[in-house]
Amino acid sequence: MTVEAHKETLEFKAEVSQVLDLVISSLYSNKEIFLRELISNASDAAEKLRFESLTDEQLLEDDPSLRVRVLVDTDAGTITVSDNGIGINRQEMIDTIGSIASSGTRQFAEALRAAQGAAEQGDADKGEAAGEELIGQFGVGFYSSFIVADKVTVISRRAGLTSEHGVRWQSDGRGSYTLETVEKPGRGTDVILHLKEDEQEFLEPWRLRTIIGKFSDHIAMPVEMEKEDFETDTDKEGEDQEKEAKAPEFEQVNKGTALWMRNKADISEDEYKAFYKHISHDFDEPLAWAHNRVEGTNEYTALLYLPKRAPWDLWDRDQKHGVKLYVKRVFIMDEADKLMPHWLRFVKGVVDSDDLPLNVSREILQHNRKIDTIRGANVKRVLSLLESMARDEPEKYQTFWDEFGRVLKEGPAEDFQNRERIGGLLRFATTASEGSAQTVSLDTYIERMKDGQKDIYYITADSHAAAAHSPHLEVFKKKGVEVLLLSDRVDEWLVSHLHEYQGKHLQSVTKGKLDLGELADQEDKDKTEQAEKEHEDLLKRLKDSLGEQVSEVRASTRLVDSPACIVVGEHDMSANLARVLKAVGQDAPDMKPTLEVNLDHPLVKRLEAESDQTKFNDLGMILFDQAQLAEGGQLDDPAAFVGRLNKLMMSMFMRGG
Structure with a gap:
């Protein structure tokens, strides 16, 4: 044919x-x-x-x-x-x-x-x-x-x-x-x-x-x-036709032995680096690697690498990631994702098992106890490699974190068993490092906690600037209490699963009624309680004016310089997470926030003194809308907000004239 x-x-x-x-x-x-x-x-x-x-x-x-x-x-x-x-x-x-x-x-x-x-x-x-x-x-x-x-x-x-x-x-x-x-x-x-x-x-x-x-x-x-042929030219001339x-x-011109099966002592750094480039097709050298031979009931060899740079498809959920699987030196498959969890998808390398069948398939891998054992050991090996780097080579670890930190943050949600170890590898910007590129570990944060501080405080926002300048931080800055500034999308996923670290609860500064515990002065507490009683009519009047848009209006213990802020319930979804879900086309529950007001602020005092109910309503809505904007939120009716603001400005100009 x-x-x-x-x-x-x-x-x-x-x-x-x-x-x-x-x-x-x-x-x-x-x-x-x-x-x-x-x-x-x-x-x-x-x-x-x-x-x-x-x-x-x-x-x-x-x-x-x-x-x-x-x-x-x-x-x-x-x-x-x-x-x-x-x-x-x-x-x-x-x-x-x-x-x-x-x-x-x-x-x-x-x-x-x-x-x-x-x-x-x-x-x-x-x-x-x-x-x-x-x-x-x-x-x-x-x-x-x-x-x-x-x-x-x-x-x-x-x-x-x-x-x-x-x-x-x-x-x-x-x-x-x-x-x-x-x-x-x-x-x-x-x-x-x-x-x-x-x-x-x-x-x-x-x-x-x-x-x-x-x-x-x-x-x-x-x-x-x-x-x-190294014969002389004369010899060659007589044998050309033959x-x-x-x-x-x-003849074979390379060694042709599986590098991972050789003794570690016999392998040079250059050979390790060359092999990494071969299996990864990366032109850069690896950041670090671990090479282990495991013997016993489950025998296998693992050679795992940490890249220096993130591949372009790191965030492509449909792209296969994983290490190469061999059985008794026979190549079985690329990107054996069952040997490495998704939150370690940047790891490259080879696993060669002596115990798996040669006809192993992805379906068999999914329900194989030996694979689960290898996978668990691989995770611990990578974590140990990262822990050593973070401890002994902080600059190199910072290079790793800059490239793969957001991926590592997926770990606590996907790996409950290793959640604490992963938590120790995380790095965060904080209010103490504001204005610099420096990040800190949770261990460092705990070492710097104030006397009497029981919780690890954090704030999530859609940008670093929004987090750093949030009105929710005002009382923390006043008291010198450090707060983690979380602005990656994955951070919401992280804190919803990493509830505590080293016995310290992670507490959002935007949720619930703020309780600073021993950090709060008794004088401040008494002052707030007294103010709530004295201004009870204002709080009720503002709640009635805003109606179903808020669940409650109360005096704030968070604010120092700002007039108002938005707070959600202790167990409610954060406003930032709700925005993230809506941005990717998913449904988010409709939540009625609490409006907290700073009773010492001139704008709030001006609002309290307003006898005209229409003007009171307009001022109250401006206060509420500003609080939403300060959180990075979007207004349901921006034109109405602009109209109220223009009306307020015109009345001020007219009085001034």
């Missing part, structure tokens, strides 16, 4: 050609990484075939020995990276090679332009480093081929399809590519680089062997090159 050759020219998806130019210019001074990326991709393809062949041996055809080969054709000026792995079909070729980070191309282009801008402004090292980092984050390592090649050809056939279902992709990276159906006897993928005139150095076999030794020694898959008739002989 033959398939009609089908050739077409297709345009790259939007902005891809522009991104290619940026990739080439960003990595030009580190050109040799193209080989690392292509070998890494080829190794992954071979590993995937090994896994699929466990349930379908026919996929191996008559070629069961998986490998990667690097071939040089001096006459043609080409380098070929070839594998006999899983291969790809025509549609997969369009979906993967015809697009760059399909959902993030625009982000990638903008980020790379920023990196280029840094280089143009004289910070070349920063620009180059940022370029490499971004390319790793967006998973576009294949396109580094165009650094050294002016044309790239990819020929592939997916395992399980017959030879006439091969497909050839070819492009000069300028905006379009051709796709053609071709005959390909062997399965797998050949990536052929047609080198530029000024990149002929890569045709030297010793140069390629050096690069492979530098970047790909740790790869478990054999990387082969043609055996070199050699042409012989099939080339290949």
Whole structure:
């Protein structure tokens, strides 16, 4: 059976050609990484075939020995990276090679332009480093081929399809590519680089062997090159015709042993770093790693890494995250999310089990006691790594926190067992660190608590500025009591599950009737109680004026400088969380807030003295609306608020005239 050759020219998806130019210019001074990326991709393809062949041996055809080969054709000026792995079909070729980070191309282009801008402004090292980092984050390592090649050809056939279902992709990276159906006897993928005139150095076999030794020694898959003949030119001349008739002989040029199975003492830092770049496709070095061999009833090896930078898809809930799973050195699956909880989705690495079956599936992983044990141990290992870093290398931990802190905040809600340990790793801005980038741990907060302070106080808002300038903080600032300033969306989720830490209750300063306990002066308490009695008529009159918009109007113990603030019940949803839910299209309960007023404030005194009920109502609504705005809320009727404010201003001007 033959398939009609089908050739077409297709345009790259939007902005891809522009991104290619940026990739080439960003990595030009580190050109040799193209080989690392292509070998890494080829190794992954071979590993995937090994896994699929466990349930379908026919996929191996008559070629069961998986490998990667690097071939040089001096006459043609080409380098070929070839594998006999899983291969790809025509549609997969369009979906993967015809697009760059399909959902993030625009982000990638903008980020790379920023990196280029840094280089143009004289910070070349920063620009180059940022370029490499971004390319790793967006998973576009294949396109580094165009650094050294002016044309790239990819020929592939997916395992399980017959030879006439091969497909050839070819492009000069300028905006379009051709796709053609071709005959390909062997399965797998050949990536052929047609080198530029000024990149002929890569045709030297010793140069390629050096690069492979530098970047790909740790790869478990054999990387082969043609055996070199070191005979003299005279000897070669007499054997040319005989050699042409012989099939080339290949030899393995990398160590080809699974790095994670080697003794830790025999692995250098550079080897650990190179292996991280291989499994993560990240161009940056890892921040830290942990390598452990567990023996006993459940035997496995784990090599886990903490990245230095967050990947672009960290917040994509649909994106798979997790570590690579091997069973007895056989690759089983990428992104085995059951081995690492979602709140640690930034962790990269390998877990190799001696006890799991080779035909393990995602469904089996979901209900396997051994997997639960490995997962639990992985979490503890990562927590220990972070705790050591936070204790011994605070600057490095700050780097981690800046990138992944918001993800770590998901932990207390998802992992009750480790909630206290996760709490110790959290960092927060506070009223004591206002105006600086400094963050503090809960342990540090507790050490700085005032004598008699029983609770850890916090406030949530939709921005740092809104939190820092909230009227709810006035009495705390007056008494020098530190308050955590929480402004990430995830913070509401965090405090709804992290109710206490080290025996200290976390208390919102915007909920319930404020009770400062021993921090409050008895004189202040007596004064407030007396004021409530003296101004009982004002509070009732204001409640009647506002009607169903509030549940209560009462004298405030929170306020010092502001006239009023909004407070919700102790067990009610915070106003900020209600706004967050509504912003993402979810329902939030309708809550009637309490309005607290500062009876010593001139505006409140002016309100109390107003005998005209219409003016009283207008002033009362302005007070209520201002309190909502100060909390970051939105008014139901902004035009009415503006109208009342204008009326008030006009009356003042008229009296002044």
